[in-house]
Amino acid sequence: MTFTLAIVGRPNVGKSTLFNRLVGKRLALVDDQPGVTRDLREGAARLGDLRFTVIDTAGLEEATDESLQGRMRKLTERAVDMADACLFVIDARAGVLPADEVFADILRRRSAHVILAANKAEGRAADAGVLDAYALGLGEPLRLSAEHGEGMGELMSILRPLVEAAEARAEESAPETEVDIDEGDEDDAGPRVPTAEKPLQIAVVGRPNAGKSTLINKILGEDRLLTGPEAGITRDAISVRLDWDGTPVRLFDTAGMRKKARIQDKVEKLSVGDALRAVKFAEVVVVLLDAAIPFEQQDLRIADLAEREGRAVVVAVNKWDVEADKQAKLKELREAFEKLLPQLRGAPLVTVSALTGRGLDKLHDAVLRAYDVWNRRVPTSPLNRWLAGMVEAHPPPAPSGRRIKLRYMTQAKTRPPGFVVMCSNPEKMPESYERYLINGLRDSFDMPGTPIRLTLRSQSDQNPYKDRKKSTPSRLRKHIHGRSKD
CATH class of the missing domain: 3.30.300.20 (K homology (KH) domain)
Known part of the structure; x- marks a missing residue:
């Protein structure tokens, strides 16, 4: 898909609900409290016969420093820069707020195409907010109801010329290539090799603050995911596709999983549920440990969960760059692994530094080995x-x-x-x-x-017939009786 649409706006205006509506699935976490979405989430959108990429973003914050809100805003601004068009969503029931005016000015300067959408516009209560939206200077607002699906036809009409223009530009710039067709027989006995169409699915899981997002950013070579010293930054299970040293992969960054008894917040429960789903759909699960406190009870539970779900497992020990006595620590880790996780005896154990990138080549090789064993067939x-x-x-x-x-x-x-x-x-x-x-x-x-x-x-x-009494079929009985009469 050649066209990308970024959904932007203040927190809690319905961006994630609209994202889910466009992709046709509940991919993004949705809750009444603001600020649930923190990372950029991409999805394949369908709107009538239109196909394009849609990006769900964190709510635009007015903070510009290095706080969590400031870092979230920078990610959103990055999505604005990389998208072909922005869908600027306001809450029609709340009307235009001062923050909406600030962000409208930002979008005018940074985006070539801005579509103004007044969400939650069902009913008369939204009429005043829709009229106020004209003052933003972004043209006629589109009345939407992401929850009820209203206004999707009008949105499709607005997007159609933009999508078709992007497709035309892509066709003009695409080089003509000859495709060699291999008509040889496929070896069904071998493992399925990851391809661009079916990349290797890898979920990175672990306790909060183990460094999962930092690790994926280092593999990507860019700050694609939100990171920081705060524990529990990641909420959604965010997936990113890339070519990792020649291997097409889809990496899932998941929320940190704490002990169930400690989870009280509703959003954290939703986040952990999202992480569990990522484990179930993954092919290889990388269990990321903190070298300072490895093999905590929660680490063992997470690794056991991956094994019970039947996933290939790789254990990676992060923050190895700050470890003083590496040889003694490695020996200690291997002994603890054999003792505490006997059900994963022989699974790869690698040491990495998400901060410096050391050990990522070994992690890549370990993932491929685990995937190969997972696909192994014995005659x-x-x-x-x-x-x-x-x-x-x-x-x-x-x-x-x-x-x-x-x-x-x-x-x-x-x-x-x-x-x-x-x-x-x-x-x-x-x-x-x-x-x-x-x-x-x-x-x-x-x-x-x-x-x-x-x-x-x-x-x-x-043998389902083993315990049944032997009997002569009725058709055969008739044939035998008929011959006896003759």
Whole structure:
């Protein structure tokens, strides 16, 4: 999409509600209290037959210093500069406030195309505010109701010439290239390689103030996400697409996750819920720890959550640049990792500095290794030879004097690897023996750290007709009886 629209305005005028309306999903957090949105969030907008990129921004603040509000304003101004047009939203029910006049003047100077929208304009209560909007000098205000979808047709009519002009400019400037079509067979057995159309989905998670946004900014090479010394700055799970050392990826910056008992604020609950959804949709989860206080209880819960969701996991220890005795600290970290997270035994553990960028190449390689293992498939023949060896080395238990027999094994899925074992009395198999098989799979088939799913089934699970009484089909009975009469 070649056209970008930035939605700007004071806090709590309905920008995120309008953003969600345009993208057709509840991507942005919405709440009655002002200042919920802090970072820039991009989305693919659909308005009739128009397709374009829309950016949700933080509420324009009058602060210009290095405070949190000042840094939020700088991000919003950056969105104004990079967008083809700005949709300046005011609250029609509140009318034009002095801050609206200040920001209208800023937009006149910084944006080539400004569309004035009076939101919450349903009903007569908004009439006075709509009339006041003419005084901003930005032309006729567009009456909208982002919550109820009113005014979307008029917005589409205003945007159409702008979108079509941007598309025409893109076509004129695009170089003519020949595309080679490879008609060879695809290897379905191999892992799906990240492409520009389907980039590798990576969620960066951790406790507040671990440095998640700073890390992603360093990977991007620009200050795209809001950062600072305050804990809990990030609220939405913000995604950014980029080419990371030759790998197309989509990085998700998530809100810091604290203990559930400490979360009282409604917005923080929404933020944590957004982070959890990012984990579920990710392919690789980077659990970011603070080198000064690694493997806190909440870190362990977050890593365990990623494993239970079946994601590939990489543990990254941040703020390594300020660590004095690095060798001793690294040894301590590895020992704690093996002891506290046995379910992720062998998962990559890398040290990084989000501030200086040291270790980001190792993090990139670790993510690709974890992704490759997550997609690994083991052929059935070597899998069953391995199973026979495991049974011979350590036979399964014999509850009530009858030994459980492991007959056959196959890999049912990848992402994460899932295996099915056909056996007798699967319900009597102890968890310790299942762990024995899972650990053996990790060691024998080079699958460190990735979640492995093992399912035990009896042969009756595969044959739905086993317990049915044998009977002759009615059609066959008629045929037999007919011949007997003859």
